[in-house]
Amino acid sequence: MTSTQSSPLEVVAVRAHRHRAPLLRPFVTAARRTEAVEYVVAEVELADGTVGQGSAAETVAVTGESAATIAEALDGPLRRAVEGARGTITELSARVAAALEGATSAKAALEVALHDAWARSLDAPLVELLGGRVGDGLMNDMTISLEDPDVMAAHTREAVAGGEQILKIKLGRDIDEDRKRLAAVVAAAPDARLRLDANQGWEPEQAIDIIAGFVADGLPVDLVEQPVAAANIEGLARVSAAVEVPIMADESVWDAADARRLVEADAVDLLNIKLAKTGGLRGALAIADVALEAGVECMVGAMMEPRISITATAHLAVAHPAITLIDLDPPFWFASDVPAGGYTQERGWMRLTGGPGLGLERLTADVDPSGADVPPVPARPGASGGVADPTGGGR
């Protein structure tokens, strides 16, 4: 353990504020349509006055957490676990992990805030404390929402004109429709690479046929994410063995034990790590360590989350050698991509900017106001509210 890892931190306050961010255009998958994201910022203050921040977005369909439950966990058991506590970053992270069952997004928000504060108190970029270097970049992708083929083609042309070279496509539930959509995307961007995400949509035999069809169509597919149900490890292994296209686990991997089961079963070629599933950086690093040992590569992804979460995930990605792929486009969907700093992206290449902690400016409570703390105005009969899809944000 290095001296920076073992220098104790004293947490004097934990705060949480709720925000709501409209998206530039709806994020559409087979399961839902998201027009605005409800998110929560966790803030920790150390005895020396250093403040760190982390964030989490509502993803009821994936983690079971709404903005309200995230805020409740942060104001309750998570705050009690670390407020007034003194310990190393490892010890404080362990307190967060043990504070309650589940609540992985809320835990990630607080655990990232602690890491941001820790690195700021040492005046170092977080990535360096995790073993990486600020200057290293990774090639990001851009998700094309599930729309009619001509709309997807238009969005694709826009993305490649902006320098994107890797496109992520969420597949629907009708494979014939999907083939038309994919043909339209490829026609609009013949040089782009594709990442396809089935979100558990298929049975193993069906997945094998469909993926073989993509290969026969000559589609430039780099990987297929979660073709079958999360719990069907044997099915994942069957698909991986039968097709040449690399298969990635997403919904099947939440922690290091899941990762170990998957690699021992030789079930997948790739693992998708998200802080909202792992409960923060320590759990994510544990998965990446399993992958490194097994010779499996990882991608980092995220829910439809704001820039703080994405920047923390980028620090993680750059820090760990097993993480070679990133799927971190959510901030490009936000109408107000705040706070400033953290990273830059040019022609698909994402690079950390350095600076203490995550390298971000502090996000104040008045930015992206949610109205959650204001008494609600009674709805008029028949009025349509601009409320975010309560299941939204899952990716």
Ligand SMILES: [Mg+2]
């Ligand atoms: Mg996925």
